[in-house]
Every structure is written in C-alpha cells, then in structure tokens.
Amino acid sequence: MNLSKIYALSLRHIFLIKSSFPRLLDLLYWPTIQIFLWGFISKFFTLNSTYYNNTVGVILTAAILYDFLFRSSISYNMMFLEEIWSRNFTNLFISPIKISEIIAALTLTAIFRTLIGMVPASLIAIPLFGVSIFSVGPALIFLLISLYIFGVTLGLLVTAGLIRFGPSFENIAWASLFFLAPLGCIYYPVEILPEWLRVIANALPLVHLFEEMRNILMNNTVSYLPIMKGFLISLLYFTFGVFIFYLAYFGARVRGTLINMGE
Amino acid sequence: MNVKIKNLYKKFENKIAVNGINFNISENSTLGLLGPNGCGKTTTIGMILGLIKPSKGEIYIDGLDINKNDRIKLLEKINFASPYIELPKKLTVRQNLEIFARLYGVRDIENSIDQIANDLDLKKFIGKKTGELSSGQKNRVSLAKSLINEPKLLLLDEPTASLDPDIGDFIRGYLEKYKKNKNVTILLASHNMSEVERLCDEVIMMKNGSLVDEGTCNQLIKKHGRSNLEETFLKIARGK
Numbered sequence: 001m002n003l004s005k006i007y008a009l010s011l012r013h014i015f016l017i018k019s020s021f022p023r024l025l026d027l028l029y030w031p032t033i034q035i036f037l038w039g040f041i042s043k044f045f046t047l048n049s050t051y052y053n054n055t056v057g058v059i060l061t062a063a064i065l066y067d068f069l070f071r072s073s074i075s076y077n078m079m080f081l082e083e084i085w086s087r088n089f090t091n092l093f094i095s096p097i098k099i100s101e102i103i104a105a106l107t108l109t110a111i112f113r114t115l116i117g118m119v120p121a122s123l124i125a126i127p128l129f130g131v132s133i134f135s136v137g138p139a140l141i142f143l144l145i146s147l148y149i150f151g152v153t154l155g156l157l158v159t160a161g162l163i164r165f166g167p168s169f170e171n172i173a174w175a176s177l178f179f180l181a182p183l184g185c186i187y188y189p190v191e192i193l194p195e196w197l198r199v200i201a202n203a204l205p206l207v208h209l210f211e212e213m214r215n216i217l218m219n220n221t222v223s224y225l226p227i228m229k230g231f232l233i234s235l236l237y238f239t240f241g242v243f244i245f246y247l248a249y250f251g252a253r254v255r256g257t258l259i260n261m262g263e
Numbered sequence: 264m265n266v267k268i269k270n271l272y273k274k275f276e277n278k279i280a281v282n283g284i285n286f287n288i289s290e291n292s293t294l295g296l297l298g299p300n301g302c303g304k305t306t307t308i309g310m311i312l313g314l315i316k317p318s319k320g321e322i323y324i325d326g327l328d329i330n331k332n333d334r335i336k337l338l339e340k341i342n343f344a345s346p347y348i349e350l351p352k353k354l355t356v357r358q359n360l361e362i363f364a365r366l367y368g369v370r371d372i373e374n375s376i377d378q379i380a381n382d383l384d385l386k387k388f389i390g391k392k393t394g395e396l397s398s399g400q401k402n403r404v405s406l407a408k409s410l411i412n413e414p415k416l417l418l419l420d421e422p423t424a425s426l427d428p429d430i431g432d433f434i435r436g437y438l439e440k441y442k443k444n445k446n447v448t449i450l451l452a453s454h455n456m457s458e459v460e461r462l463c464d465e466v467i468m469m470k471n472g473s474l475v476d477e478g479t480c481n482q483l484i485k486k487h488g489r490s491n492l493e494e495t496f497l498k499i500a501r502g503k
Contacts, residue, residue, distance in 0.1 A: 004365060005365065008365030009362075012362045019353055019358075091343075091408070093314055094313075094341075094343050095338065098335055250316075253316040254316050256275060256309060256314075258314045258315070
C-alpha cells in the first residue's frame, strides 16, 4: 500500500471539511443533540427505574457509544457519496490508486470525521449530566476499536451497494444502522428479545460489546472475553465487507457503471 | 506509449456496445475517434482506461495487457479528461490539482502546479473553488488535471465541447504545442471536425459499435468524395 496515495485521498476530505463551516457544524450538531436527548432520558430512568437506579449514565454511555458507531458508518458512506455527488467518481477510479488504498483512506479519514463530532459531545456530557464515558476505564479503547471496525464494515457494505446499484442505493446508507439497532441490544439486555431473535443478535458484535459495557458500569468488573468476542466478530464482518466491496467493484467493471456514476 | 486494440468486444446485457474493433495508435501520434452518439466511443475509452472490462479482446499499452498486467503501474502514465466528469466543486483549483498530483505520485508538486497553471492560464482563479468557475475555466482545470502527471498516453473525450470559439481555440493551440514538446500519444474523441482535422494524424470512424473506416483526414475525405471531414462524417454516419 502506498501511504502517500492514502494521504492524498484523505486530504481531499480534510480540505472539504476545513473549507466548509456548515459541514463542520453538521459534524458537531448531531452528536451534541444526541447527548442532550439521551442525557435527559438517562436522568429520568436513573431516577425512576429499578434496573438503572444505581447506575447513573449507563443509558447515556450506551447512547454515546452507539452514536460513535453510527457516525463511523455514516462518515464512511458520506465520503464515498461525496465522490458520486461531485461527479469525481471516474477521476478517482482512473487514477493509479488500488482498491485497498481507497478502503484504507476512507477508513482512516472516517475516524477523523467521527471524532470531530464525538469528542466535544462526550466532553459536554461530563459537566451537563455528570456522565463520563471514560469511567468505563481502559476497556473503552477496545470497545471503541471494535465498534469502529463494525461501523466501517457497514460503510463498506453500503458503498459496495452504491457501486452495484448506483446512487439510488443512497437511502439504504441512512437506514442501515437503524435496521441493526434493535438487534444490537444497545439499551437493554439480550434476554428482552424473543429466543429466535437472540440467535441473530448474538451473531452481531454489538450485543457482546454493549452487554459488557453495562456490566462494567453496573458491577464495576471487567471481563475481556465478551469484548474479545465482539472484536473478533467485527473483524470477521470487516473481512466479509472488504470481499463484498471487491466483488461490487469487479461487477461494476463488467457492467460499465464506473464511467458514468453521478447524481 | 503505443496502443494496440485487438478484436475488442463489449456486450451490456442484450446490447452490443463495441463489436470486435481493431486499431493501433503509434507512439507520439494523435488518433481521432469519431462516430455518432452511442456508437461506442466512451465504452472504448472506458475499456482502454481499465474502467470497463471487455467481454472479449485485448488492449495492449506498450505491450502490456491492461486487464492482465499491473493496471495501476500503467495508469501512472495515462490520464483522461472529459467535460462529463468533474472535479470536487467545493475544493479550490489548487487543492484539486494537489490531490491528483499526489495520487499520480508527482514529485515536485508545487512547481508542477505552478507550471501548469501558468501554461493553461489558471493563475487568476487557482485559489477559487472549482464549482464557482465558468465552464471554460472548468474545462482548462480538467485539462490541467489530466496533464498533471505528464502522461505518456492522454485520452480526451470532447475536450472543447460547449466552449466558446476563443477558449476552444486556446485549448486546441495548447494541445498542439504540448504534443510538440512532450512525447505523448493522444486518443481524441470529438464531434468537432475542424478540431479533429487540426489535431489528429489519423482518424477511425465508429458506427453501431463497429469500426467502419480509418485513415488520415485527407485520405477519408478523398475516399468518400467530399470536400471536408464534416461532410465525410455525415456521409458515413448517415450511410449515404
């Protein structure tokens, strides 16, 4: 992989963010709104729920981590969509950059885009609601890495869909995470789901990661086994996502859709 | 770079876009690719760029098959400009050129951009966002992007389409000068016959995916008993 080319593609998106205040505002706005909304919901539940009564901030921490996953995926999709919207798609695919370098550039830039919104939002939660996601401890790093890999994987699958089906697949980009959220057991234990759905839910990394997050905050103990399980499942899906992306790319070359992809 | 196209064929579902065409472009020459809309010109260009996989046939660039050899290595020496693809509109001209210079592995980026901005008269608007430019300015920026890596094979799809005569003439003049100074092979798809007569050493005519005629402009004009290339094109396109 050529780092200079990866940097070039990342630079394209950094220039875009730097040059547009509304874009920057958009990155900051949604995570902050989420913090406010879930902060008040969290406060209400901690005061009125027996399940959450001793653990201030479990819901808000879950909301922040879920938003991190959501932003990672959306960032990845958005950067790819920018190429389609700007009709730069052909220029990109005729330049001497490998598919693996495109994936690497989008993956690395998506974290930058995600953190622009998530860092301020997470810091705001501390004085406003007395909730710090850092109270999860060192396990937080592994949770974030696993969620990031899964977020990027969803981005990969959606962008593969964009290459395969064209810009009309855009709506799926926005809907993909809402579809998985109920099965991810972000705010509730997996036992809430009917037994047949648990099988599907357990095949997702989210269940294991959010279950352990709740365990850490409610019982003050850390078990790295579910985190490792979540991480490995994320990695497995990521490999699958890369495979699907390549498949979509080679299919698009056969169908000739790479040369006139645009709005 | 020389290009050899052997029995190139492309079928999209039920439509044959390119039907077993053969042609060569010798090193440092300009070949005009002519034909009515939908005749397979863009598909042919897409296959030469490796963007479209041929159903059958081979494309050799300097003896290397773009579909079998290292496409990325070949793409470092190739570039393409078309008014139908654009550069990111929210980025300035300089930012766009910098990104593509990096993607193509250009060594002295600053100097290369300054040089090309000077040659194509981009200096007045190099700091402006690309989306704010007029179509003539955008066209010159697109050409600058296609020359940023000093390509050995340059593919141009209607480089002066929708430009006023003055800017069109400026671009044609620049391409003439560029070809004289650099060792570059050009494939030019155009509907502007005076442009083709001015720039191309040879032309090939396509119709319904097939190659129907080839030769120098003068040879074709003479062969079809017409007084210029435009009339010759109309005769071939209309089958009269």
